[in-house]
Amino acid sequence: MNEITRRETTTPETADRERRSETLLPAVDIHEGDNAVEIVADMPGVTPDTLCIEVDNGVLSLEGEVSLAMPEGLSPLYAEVRAQRYARRFTLSREIDSEAISARIDNGVVHLTLPRKDSHRRRRIEVQAA
Amino acid sequence: MFGDLKGLDPTRAQGLEWFQQLLDEMFPGSGAADIRSVPHGSFPLINVGRTDDAVRVYVFAPGLGTSDLEVSIQDSVLTVSGRRQAPDDEATQTRFRQERFHGDFSRAVALPEGLDIDRAEARFHHGVCEIVLPKSEELKPRRIEVQAS
Numbered sequence: 001m002n003e004i005t006r007r008e009t010t011t012p013e014t015a016d017r018e019r020r021s022e023t024l025l026p027a028v029d030i031h032e033g034d035n036a037v038e039i040v041a042d043m044p045g046v047t048p049d050t051l052c053i054e055v056d057n058g059v060l061s062l063e064g065e066v067s068l069a070m071p072e073g074l075s076p077l078y079a080e081v082r083a084q085r086y087a088r089r090f091t092l093s094r095e096i097d098s099e100a101i102s103a104r105i106d107n108g109v110v111h112l113t114l115p116r117k118d119s120h121r122r123r124r125i126e127v128q129a130a
Numbered sequence: 131m132f133g134d135l136k137g138l139d140p141t142r143a144q145g146l147e148w149f150q151q152l153l154d155e156m157f158p159g160s161g162a163a164d165i166r167s168v169p170h171g172s173f174p175l176i177n178v179g180r181t182d183d184a185v186r187v188y189v190f191a192p193g194l195g196t197s198d199l200e201v202s203i204q205d206s207v208l209t210v211s212g213r214r215q216a217p218d219d220e221a222t223q224t225r226f227r228q229e230r231f232h233g234d235f236s237r238a239v240a241l242p243e244g245l246d247i248d249r250a251e252a253r254f255h256h257g258v259c260e261i262v263l264p265k266s267e268e269l270k271p272r273r274i275e276v277q278a279s
Contacts, residue, residue: 027229032225044174044258045258067256072181077185078178
C-alpha cells in the first residue's frame with residue numbers, strides 16, 4: 001500500500017525553482033518595414049500584468065507568465081502546455097532605437113514595434129535636374 | 131495549476147525544450163515517440179484537467195476570438211476547429227521569421243464518458259479558451275458511509 005500514498009518530498013522552494021526553469025519558447029514572426037522591425041509573438045494566457053519586456057545592453061527579453069484562473073483541486077488528465085512561463089531573447093541591431101520600442105498584447109498575441117533610429121531610416125534622395 | 135504536469139512524462143529531459151525545438155526544426159516529420167504525443171507545432175495546444183464536478187479543457191488559441199473558434203462535441207470527442215488569419219503584409223519588406231501558425235486547423239480530443247454536454251460552457255481569456263464540461267450526477271464522487279457492524 002505504500003506506493004499508493006502520495007509522496008510529498010518536494011519542498012516549496014525546489015518546486016518554485018523548477019517552475020522557474022521550465023519555460024516555453026513562444027513562436028514569433030519577425031517582419032521588417034521601412035521604418036521599424038515588427039515582432040509578433042504568441043503567448044496565450046499571458047495578461048498585460050504578467051507580461052514583462054526589458055531591454056538591457058542591446059538584448060530585448062520578452063517574458064510572460066501564464067495566468068489562468070483555474071479552480072482548486074484541478075488534476076491534469078492530458079497536457080500539451082507543460083510550463084507556465086514564456087521566455088525569449090532577441091539581440092537588437094544598433095539601428096534600433098531602444099528608447100522608442102512599443103508593445104501591446106491582444107488576446108495572447110504580443111505585438112512589438114522596434115523603430116529604427118532616425119539616422120538609419122530609409123529616405124528618398126531628390127534627383128536634381130542638371 | 132499545470133506545473134506538476136511534467137510528472138506525466140518520465141522520459142522528458144528538463145529544461146531542454148529549446149533543444150527539442152531545434153531538433154524538430156532541423157529534422158521535421160520525425161515520428162511520434164509516444165502514443166499520446168502530438169507533433170511539435172500543432173495548433174492549438176490543448177490541456178485537459180479534471181475537478182470533482184467538471185472536466186475543463188484549455189485550448190491555447192492566441193489571437194482568435196469567439197467567432198473564429200468552433201467547438202463541438204460528438205460521442206465524447208471534442209473537436210475544435212477554425213482558421214487563423216495570415217498576418218497582413220502591408221509595409222513589409224523583409225520577413226525574417228515566420229513561426230506562428232496560420233491557416234485552417236482542426237483538433238480532436240477524447241473526453242471521459244458521462245459528461246453533461248448540455249450544460250457545457252466555453253469562454254475566452256487572453257487567448258485561452260476554457261471549456262467547462264460538468265460531470266453528470268452519477269459520475270461525481272460520492273461518500274460511502276461505513277456502517278458499524
